[in-house]
Amino acid sequence: MQIDGSLRSLLQSVSKALQAGRPSDAVHLFIKALAHDRSFHQGDRPIQLAKALGKMRFLALVRAFADHPCMACENGVHECDACNGRGAFDDWRICDSCVGIGTSDCEFCAGSGWITYNYVPDSLRPAVAVVRSKRTLSEARRLLATPLPGNAARDPAVARRALVQRLLQLNRLMGAVNNALDAARDATKTGRSAEHALRGVEAACLKLAIRLDRAARQVLLGLKESWRLEATRTGTAEKRRLCERRVAYYASLVRSRHFRGTSLFHPVLFEIHRRRTTR
Numbered sequence: 571m572q573i574d575g576s577l578r579s580l581l582q583s584v585s586k587a588l589q590a591g592r593p594s595d596a597v598h599l600f601i602k603a604l605a606h607d608r609s610f611h612q613g614d615r616p617i618q619l620a621k622a623l624g625k626m627r628f629l630a631l632v633r634a635f636a637d638h639p640c641m642a643c644e645n646g647v648h649e650c651d652a653c654n655g656r657g658a659f660d661d662w663r664i665c666d667s668c669v670g671i672g673t674s675d676c677e678f679c680a681g682s683g684w685i686t687y688n689y690v691p692d693s694l695r696p697a698v699a700v701v702r703s704k705r706t707l708s709e710a711r712r713l714l715a716t717p718l719p720g721n722a723a724r725d726p727a728v729a730r731r732a733l734v735q736r737l738l739q740l741n742r743l744m745g746a747v748n749n750a751l752d753a754a755r756d757a758t759k760t761g762r763s764a765e766h767a768l769r770g771v772e773a774a775c776l777k778l779a780i781r782l783d784r785a786a787r788q789v790l791l792g793l794k795e796s797w798r799l800e801a802t803r804t805g806t807a808e809k810r811r812l813c814e815r816r817v818a819y820y821a822s823l824v825r826s827r828h829f830r831g832t833s834l835f836h837p838v839l840f841e842i843h844r845r846r847t848t849r
């Protein structure tokens with residue numbers, strides 16, 4: 571690969587940014603280096619250019635892309651646009667979009683909180699997907715091993731806050747799995763070199779998706795239980811009916827097959843499941 575003077579100095583600034591612990595700057599500078607020549611976006615050119623930084627810097631650059639945050643959200647969530655964060659349109663109509671919690675997942679990053687794979691140069695995507703998936707898997711293992719927080723019997727409202735927090739964490743991991751599978755599918759289609767590594771990722775991600783889905787349903791059951799307890803303790807008949815409305819809502823959500831139309835729905839996982847069950 572031809573590396574002229576100005577490209578070399580761009581790559582040197584990528585290297586310096588990585589060395590100085592400024593991964594976001596390194597990502598921006600690398601994108602700038604790719605813009606140096608239109609052909610750099612094609613085929614394996616981005617990965618060749620990244621490898622020209624040397625092995626350690628190449629790995630650091632892959633990690634920098636993997637960690638780069640989504641520009642449209644913070645940690646994959648934002649206040650629900652449909653209900654303006656209230657969780658309901660009036661007291662009776664619960665917002666399906668955010669499943670009544672007022673916080674929705676980001677449409678750009680599918681709730682993962684990471685920059686979308688579209689932003690990552692084509693040939694670097696498999697390596698980034700491998701790093702992200704490993705991170706998702708170890709984070710998920712930790713979370714799934716932690717008992718569900720809160721004691722609804724003592725204080726349903728406090729228990730609910732903890733359950734909502736857990737649901738958001740699970741959904742963020744689900745978004746990351748969804749995107750990793752999408753990237754793996756794309757890379758496999760184009761026969762990229764990291765295909766083999768991605769196959770392992772794909773199998774692990776699918777297994778994890780099932781466990782995350784199960785855990786999310788447990789949390790929804792917890793929410794249902796907290797509203798049921800609240801209904802037994804509330805003073806007025808109207809408040810009790812409102813609580814019972816929530817109990818019915820979460821009971822039906824637990825039975826929903828794919829959470830379609832809500833922020834818990836993940837299109838790639840749904841697509842894979844549909845293909846497997848209709849085979």
Ligand SMILES: [Zn+2]
Pocket residue numbers: 650651652653654655656657658665666667668669670671672673
């Ligand atoms: Zn909402």
Ligand SMILES: [Zn+2]
Pocket residue numbers: 640641642643644646647676677678679680681682683684
């Ligand atoms: Zn986002």
